[in-house]
Amino acid sequence: MRIAVPNKGRLHEPTMELxxxxxxxxENGADRKLYAETVDPDVTVLFVRAAxxxxxxxxxxxxxGVTGLDQVRESGHDLVDVLDLGxxxxxxxxxxxxxxxxxxxxxxxxxxxxxxxxxVARAYFEERGIDPEIxxxxxxxxxxxxxxxxxxxxxxxxxxxxxxxxxxxxxxxxLESSVRxxxxxxxxxxxxxxxxxxxxxxxxxxxxxxYLMMNAPxxxxxxxxxxxxxxxxxxxxxIAGDSKVAVHAVVDERDVFAVIDDLRAVGATDILVTEIxxxxx
Numbered sequence: 001m002r003i004a005v006p007n008k009g010r011l012h013e014p015t016m017e018l019x020x021x022x023x024x025x026x027e028n029g030a031d032r033k034l035y036a037e038t039v040d041p042d043v044t045v046l047f048v049r050a051a052x053x054x055x056x057x058x059x060x061x062x063x064x065g066v067t068g069l070d071q072v073r074e075s076g077h078d079l080v081d082v083l084d085l086g087x088x089x090x091x092x093x094x095x096x097x098x099x100x101x102x103x104x105x106x107x108x109x110x111x112x113x114x115x116x117x118x119x120v121a122r123a124y125f126e127e128r129g130i131d132p133e134i135x136x137x138x139x140x141x142x143x144x145x146x147x148x149x150x151x152x153x154x155x156x157x158x159x160x161x162x163x164x165x166x167x168x169x170x171x172x173x174x175l176e177s178s179v180r181x182x183x184x185x186x187x188x189x190x191x192x193x194x195x196x197x198x199x200x201x202x203x204x205x206x207x208x209x210x211y212l213m214m215n216a217p218x219x220x221x222x223x224x225x226x227x228x229x230x231x232x233x234x235x236x237x238x239i240a241g242d243s244k245v246a247v248h249a250v251v252d253e254r255d256v257f258a259v260i261d262d263l264r265a266v267g268a269t270d271i272l273v274t275e276i277x278x279x280x281x
Contacts, residue, residue: 001042001043001044001063001064001187001190001192001193001196002035002043002044002045002046002061002062002063002064003019003024003043003044003045003046003062003063003064003065003066003196004045004046004047004048004053004056004057004061004062004064004065004066004067005019005045005046005047005048005053005065005066006047006048006049006050006053006066006067007047007048007049009050010088011050011066011067011068011087011088011179014087014088014179015066015085015179018085018087018200018203019038019045019200021203021277021278022196022199022200022202022203022278023039023040023199023278024038024039024040024043024045024196024199025038025039026038026045027039033047034046034047035047042192043192043196046061046062048062048065050067050068050071051067051071051074053065053066053067053071053182054067054071054072054075054077054079054182055075055077057077057079057182057183057184058075058077058078058079058184060184063183063184063187063190063192063193064082064181064182064183064184064187064193064196065079065181065182065183066085066179066180066181066182067179067180067182068088068090068177068178068179068180069081069175069176069177069178069179069180070090070092070117070120070156070175070177072180072182073117073119073120073123073175073177074117074118074119074120075119076119078185079182079183079184079185080182080183080184080185080188081180081182082180082181082182082183082188082193082197083180083181083197083200083201084178084179084180085178085179085180085181085200085204086178086179086204086207087178087179088177088178088179089158089176089177089178090156090157090158090177090178091156091157091158091173091174091175091176091177092117092120092154092155092156092173092174092175092176092177093154093155093156093157093163093170093171093172093173093174094108094113094124094152094153094154094170094171094172094173094174095152095153095154095155095157095163095168095169095170095171096108096145096151096152096153096168096169096171097145097146097167097168097169098167098168098169099167100145100151102151102152102171103171104171104172105128105130105171105172106128106130107171108125108130108132108151108152108171109130109131109132110131110132111132111133111151111152112132112133112134112135112149112150112151112152113125113132113133113134113135113150113151113152113153113154114134114135114136114137114141114144114145114149114150114152114153114154115134115135115136115137115141115153115154115155116136116137116138116139116141116155116156117154118134118136120154120174120175121134121154121174122134124154124174124175132151132152135149135150137149141153141154141155142155142162142163142166142168143166145168146166146167152171153168154174156177157170181196181197181200198280199278201280202278202279202280203277203278205278205279205280205281206276206277206278206279208252208253208254209250209251209252209253209276209279210250210251210252210253210256210273210274210275210276211248211249211250211273211274211275211276212228212247212248212249212250212251212256212259212263212271212272212273213246213247213248213270213271213272213274214246214247214263214268214269214270214271214272215239215242215244215245215246215247215268215269215270216244216245216247216263216266216267216268216269217243217244217267218243218244218245220266220267220268221236221245221247223266223267224247224263224266224267224268227259227262227263227266228247228249228251228259228263234247234248234249235247235248235249244269247268250276250279256273260273
């Protein structure tokens with residue numbers, strides 16, 4: 001199976017880190033390579049421009065790809081959205097000059113809109129019965145209203161800071177995007193695709209979780225359960241020849257600080273907190 005991943009830019013490192021944590025270690029590094037083998041002899045990684053990944057997957061050069069939802073929507077290809085990987089979150093927004101007369105989507109009718117995402121833009125306006133002229137640009141989209149190339153823009157933003165700096169106000173949200181694992185429809189249910197998706201999902205499920213192990217008096221077990229209900233309840237095991245039991249549970253990282261004090265208050269001892277690398281639910 002071939003996985004297409006971003007070859008550079010802000011999506012490359014998080015993708016590589018996620019693959020590594022999922023157990024798909026890249027053999028002999030990935031610098032300046034077009035492809036690389038992994039520890040799994042059945043999985044090869046291809047390094048591709050993020051915008052080209054939907055094409056690679058659609059044409060069969062890759063079976064699955066890791067790229068933004070915005071790139072797939074812009075490609076127009078019918079790919080299966082297998083898993084949201086939870087990073088690279090951003091929005092495609094319609095924006096216009098702060099001091100202009102465009103305050104609603106309807107105001108761009110008959111006007112000019114500049115964007116790097118003409119396919120997404122056309123679908124967005126067609127759905128609303130609005131017909132502006134769409135001008136495709138390949139960079140510096142925020143500049144176009146100020147040099148009279150366009151009346152408004154559709155562009156990516158994460159925080160809105162760049163738009164504000166360029167005195168542009170958000171009129172409407174066009175698309176909310178994040179990085180996903182995509183597959184061709186004909187391979188989306190293959191065992192290997194599901195195996196890779198499960199491995200990635202297990203890493204994501206473990207984020208923000210901690211594994212707690214402790215000893216607790218048997219007579220205080222109900223109190224311990226109230227403190228750490230865990231995922232379906234804590235696991236409880238007898239300790240041979242002891243009046244205590246061993247209790248294991250998964251808790252949210254943000255709760256650990258308070259939970260430890262609460263556990264000690266109900267008699268828990270020898271409390272151990274560890275990180276979780278992967279969690280298969």
